[in-house]
Amino acid sequence: MVENSPDPHASRAPYLRVLEAVAADIREGRLQPGARIPSEAQLCEMHGVARETARRAVRVLRERGLVVTEWGKGTYVVDPDEDAN
Amino acid sequence: MVENSPDPHASRAPYLRVLEAVAADIREGRLQPGARIPSEAQLCEMHGVARETARRAVRVLRERGLVVTEWGKGTYVVDPDEDAN
DNA sequence: GGGCATTTGTTCGTATGTATG
DNA sequence: CCATACATACGAACAAATGCC
Numbered sequence: 001m002v003e004n005s006p007d008p009h010a011s012r013a014p015y016l017r018v019l020e021a022v023a024a025d026i027r028e029g030r031l032q033p034g035a036r037i038p039s040e041a042q043l044c045e046m047h048g049v050a051r052e053t054a055r056r057a058v059r060v061l062r063e064r065g066l067v068v069t070e071w072g073k074g075t076y077v078v079d080p081d082e083d084a085n
Numbered sequence: 086m087v088e089n090s091p092d093p094h095a096s097r098a099p100y101l102r103v104l105e106a107v108a109a110d111i112r113e114g115r116l117q118p119g120a121r122i123p124s125e126a127q128l129c130e131m132h133g134v135a136r137e138t139a140r141r142a143v144r145v146l147r148e149r150g151l152v153v154t155e156w157g158k159g160t161y162v163v164d165p166d167e168d169a170n
Numbered sequence: 171g172g173g174c175a176t177t178t179g180t181t182c183g184t185a186t187g188t189a190t191g
Numbered sequence: 192c193c194a195t196a197c198a199t200a201c202g203a204a205c206a207a208a209t210g211c212c
Contacts, residue, residue: 013199014199014200015200049200049201052200052201053200056199056200058178070178070208071177071178071179071208071209072208073178073208073209074177074178134196135197136197136198137196137197138195141195141196154183156204157203158181158206
C-alpha cells in the first residue's frame with residue numbers, strides 16, 4: 001500500500017536517497033565487509049546534503065545492523081560471517 | 086467552559102507541559118544556577134514531543150530570564166546572584 | 171609528548187512542508 | 192486563515208576520540 005498511499009514526505013526524502021545509495025553499495029559488494037564507508041562529510045558532498053541528513057542515513061544503517069560506527073575513526077561495513085552468538 | 090479550572094498538570098498544550106516541567110525543576114532546585122538543562126533532543130524524548138515544541142518551551146524560559154542559551158553548547162540556568170554587567 | 175587534521179558526537183539556530191483544530 | 196505541532200532538512204559551532212607526523 002505504498003504505491004497508492006498519499007505519501008506526503010516519504011516519497012523521496014534526501015536521507016532516504018543517501019541510505020539507499022550506501023545500502024546498495026553494501027548489498028552489491030562495492031563496499032565489502034570491514035570496509036570503511038564514506039565519512040559524513042564525504043556523503044554530504046557526494047549527495048549534496050547536509051551533515052544531519054547524512055548522519056540520519058548512517059544512523060538507520062547502524063540500526064539495521066549493516067554498519068558499525070567507531071568514534072573518531074569512521075563507520076565500517078559489518079561482516080555477516082562474524083555473526084558471533 | 087473551562088474558565089476557572091485550576092489545572093496544574095493539566096493536559097494543556099504540549100509546549101506548556103515541557104515549560105512547566107523545566108520551570109519546576111529550576112524553581113525547586115533540581116536544576117541549580119549554572120546547571121545545563123536537558124538538550125532540546127532530550128526534552129523531546131522525555132516529553133514525547135517534537136523539537137519545535139521543546140524549543141518553544143525553552144524560548145519562553147529564555148524570555149523569562151530563567152535560562153541562557155549558548156550556541157553549540159547548551160542552555161543553562163541563570164544565576165540570580167550574578168549581576169548583569 | 172605535543173600539535174594538527176580527520177572523524178564522529180552533540181547542541182542550538184533557522185527554514186520548509188504537512189497535518190489538525 | 193491561523194496557531195499549534197510534528198518531521199525533515201540545512202547551517203554553524205563546540206566537544207571528544209583517533210591517527211599521523
